[in-house]
Amino acid sequence: MTHEEHHAAKTLGIGKAIAVLTSGMNAAVRAVVRVGIFTGARVFFVHEGYQGLVDGGDHIREATWESVSMMLQLGGTVIGSARCKDFREREGRLRAAHNLVKRGITNLCVIGGDGSLTGADTFRSEWSDLLSDLQKAGKITAEEATKSSYLNIVGLVGSIDNDFCGTDMTIGTDSALHRIIEIVDAITTTAQSHQRTFVLEVMGRHCGYLALVTSLSCGADWVFIPECPPDDDWEEHLCRRLSETRTRGSRLNIIIVAEGAIDKNGKPITSEEIKELVVKRLGYDTRVTVLGHVQRGGTPSAFDRILGSRMGVEAVMALLEGTPDTPACVVSLSGNQAVRLPLMECVQVTKDVTKAMNDRKFDEAMKLRGRSFMNNWEVYKLLAHIRPPVSKTSATMHTVAVMNVGAPAAGMNAAVRSTVRIGLIQGNRVLVVHDGFEGLAKGQIEEAGWSYVGGWTGQGGSKLGTKRTLPKKSFEQISANITKFNIQGLIIIGGFEAYTGGLELMEGRKQFDELCIPFVVIPATVSNNVPGSDFSVGADTALNTICTTCDRIKQSAAGTKRRVFIIETMGGYCGYLATMAGLAAGADAAYIFEEPFTIRDLQANVEHLVQKMKTTVKRGLVLRNEKCNENYTTDFIFNLYSEEGKGIFDSRKNVLGHMQQGGSPTPFDRNFATKMGAKAMNWMSGKIKESYRNGRIFANTPDSGCVLGMRKRALVFQPVTELKDQTDFDHRIPKEQWWLKLRPILKILAKYEIDLDTTEHAHLEHISRKRSGETSI
Numbered sequence: 146m147t148h149e150e151h152h153a154a155k156t157l158g159i160g161k162a163i164a165v166l167t168s169g170m171n172a173a174v175r176a177v178v179r180v181g182i183f184t185g186a187r188v189f190f191v192h193e194g195y196q197g198l199v200d201g202g203d204h205i206r207e208a209t210w211e212s213v214s215m216m217l218q219l220g221g222t223v224i225g226s227a228r229c230k231d232f233r234e235r236e237g238r239l240r241a242a243h244n245l246v247k248r249g250i251t252n253l254c255v256i257g258g259d260g261s262l263t264g265a266d267t268f269r270s271e272w273s274d275l276l277s278d279l280q281k282a283g284k285i286t287a288e289e290a291t292k293s294s295y296l297n298i299v300g301l302v303g304s305i306d307n308d309f310c311g312t313d314m315t316i317g318t319d320s321a322l323h324r325i326i327e328i329v330d331a332i333t334t335t336a337q338s339h340q341r342t343f344v345l346e347v348m349g350r351h352c353g354y355l356a357l358v359t360s361l362s363c364g365a366d367w368v369f370i371p372e373c374p375p376d377d378d379w380e381e382h383l384c385r386r387l388s389e390t391r392t393r394g395s396r397l398n399i400i401i402v403a404e405g406a407i408d409k410n411g412k413p414i415t416s417e418e419i420k421e422l423v424v425k426r427l428g429y430d431t432r433v434t435v436l437g438h439v440q441r442g443g444t445p446s447a448f449d450r451i452l453g454s455r456m457g458v459e460a461v462m463a464l465l466e467g468t469p470d471t472p473a474c475v476v477s478l479s480g481n482q483a484v485r486l487p488l489m490e491c492v493q494v495t496k497d498v499t500k501a502m503n504d505r506k507f508d509e510a511m512k513l514r515g516r517s518f519m520n521n522w523e524v525y526k527l528l529a530h531i532r533p534p535v536s537k538t539s540a541t542m543h544t545v546a547v548m549n550v551g552a553p554a555a556g557m558n559a560a561v562r563s564t565v566r567i568g569l570i571q572g573n574r575v576l577v578v579h580d581g582f583e584g585l586a587k588g589q590i591e592e593a594g595w596s597y598v599g600g601w602t603g604q605g606g607s608k609l610g611t612k613r614t615l616p617k618k619s620f621e622q623i624s625a626n627i628t629k630f631n632i633q634g635l636i637i638i639g640g641f642e643a644y645t646g647g648l649e650l651m652e653g654r655k656q657f658d659e660l661c662i663p664f665v666v667i668p669a670t671v672s673n674n675v676p677g678s679d680f681s682v683g684a685d686t687a688l689n690t691i692c693t694t695c696d697r698i699k700q701s702a703a704g705t706k707r708r709v710f711i712i713e714t715m716g717g718y719c720g721y722l723a724t725m726a727g728l729a730a731g732a733d734a735a736y737i738f739e740e741p742f743t744i745r746d747l748q749a750n751v752e753h754l755v756q757k758m759k760t761t762v763k764r765g766l767v768l769r770n771e772k773c774n775e776n777y778t779t780d781f782i783f784n785l786y787s788e789e790g791k792g793i794f795d796s797r798k799n800v801l802g803h804m805q806q807g808g809s810p811t812p813f814d815r816n817f818a819t820k821m822g823a824k825a826m827n828w829m830s831g832k833i834k835e836s837y838r839n840g841r842i843f844a845n846t847p848d849s850g851c852v853l854g855m856r857k858r859a860l861v862f863q864p865v866t867e868l869k870d871q872t873d874f875d876h877r878i879p880k881e882q883w884w885l886k887l888r889p890i891l892k893i894l895a896k897y898e899i900d901l902d903t904t905e906h907a908h909l910e911h912i913s914r915k916r917s918g919e920t921s922i
Contacts, residue, residue: 158186176457201244369406480858550639554683556814563822586619640670678854695730
């Protein structure tokens, strides 16, 4: 990228004005404001949503850098939102256009659900007519009309029930899931002591996304969603399922209901009705909990803050690059990639879903919801609806072993659970190995039945036990046990050691025929440093832990003025946690190994904080990855800041330590782990069949030892040997890491005059293209 292009980002917005209106999502508002100001544009808040646009006056206020400080950890929307009747009338839109033209605002960033976004599209299509009416009425001059001749609109999808088509995750969905899961976890612990059935009603009048993901994240027995009504005899089926779970020794039944659940004839299925059914037919002690607006409240999750910040940056870029010919677009996330989609297409598909549902074409509605939704549904059906086979024939039965390797990470148990259960559903014999490769060598191996992994989804740490030991030095004992237990495939859930262990197994195949069995590694580590995957199970949980702690620490300084906190995070040499937590918690700097820094950089950061203390924002937050530099230790940086900040600010330090590995897994990690486990086991069954030679398994090709990872938009299996060249073994990190591209955003949001690389843009795509092709998660 040339120097000119760099310079362009900083001047892109000069002479332009952007207005932001929202129905939630503070992280996105903060990013739009700060990135807008960074590019030289003026940014305006529209208070109270569309109503504020119509009323004008004090409702449209210019935003400053400081006005969005401390906004990240607040739930809801700081600038207020209001559903607006006036804006639905042309008269209202005329007043709104007048208010914008008078202020020279021609860029509108709308953050909201499908209602807000549809309104924005209408507004844009009428713009030139509205202007000529205003000019005729003498409300604006010809010059003003020419200056504001076209309106650019970019939408960000913020609605908690993820009901807008074309986006994998809308801003706010993850936070809502956090609230729901907290409640489900609290309820399930009380139910362990009494035999109970819980019926939980979650939001989603027309969309079952929240209900579906909740049921995956807590291992529910049944879920009712509007897109997929149950069969006509569902009452029998449900009662049979519940009594089966009881006879298997489970003390708890969970049924999740979306508020818009219906049967095949479109008749609502209510939580009360389900309770009456269970009480009448089975006599179980049944409780109904309606979650209601709790789901909208609370602190936004780390995922939502990062998503909001990334989408906010993308939105500003899309606005400022807009021309009269670019269609209004929506910025969204597909897998792990920012994409731009035409607003009108998204609105259309969302309307098509509603129409399909009204016409009772439920399969059609499911397809329109997109890949991610369909995948969730498939995995849910497998885990909840199929009875595990009772009799087993040795001809088709394979033996697969599951193990954990490396340090504990939240979500490991969820991955083991789904691996074991999908394996059993497929008719396999599933073994669990305790204590990693060491346990494989010592024969700490046992067979797992269906209920062995009951209730594991929400449990932190590793219930199988995990060790960092590598297999090489015990190949003989491992080979003996593979033969003794007749292990035909190995699923290894763990961190960097799971990957290096996989490489050792590949090497060992030359000497030991027993090691010629398929294996797959599921990345699970808080450090997120496994080559071949953008994310690893457990990293999201660790991020939320760091984030919560940073929020509390920032709050502690709200009373005392002028304080800077230096916080050390884990991650080995990998700067993922420090960088992402920095984005999510609004840090002033994040020191990492991948981006070398010198004493001059430290000096610049101190100077930056000195300047910041002169503004209204009188606190600083600095994150440091544990191994970012052997000489500039946390103590060194703390001492430097303390000395240089004398008389201007106090410094405090905090080493977060092992709390980052513990805790109950977040919804993202539970879900990700569940899907990875299911996908790994499906692959395994196929690979074992492929590798059958003369009555035994013999797998010796590179593609029979893989890492299953998420890459941009898809879950892919990559041979461990192919990933070798992409790895820096000394520092235990991949040579190329996608999140380094987010570092400039962190700096801009902390008010550094830096160069923003805008080459990695999302280009406008079409929805239809997104539907086919690779499998998403």
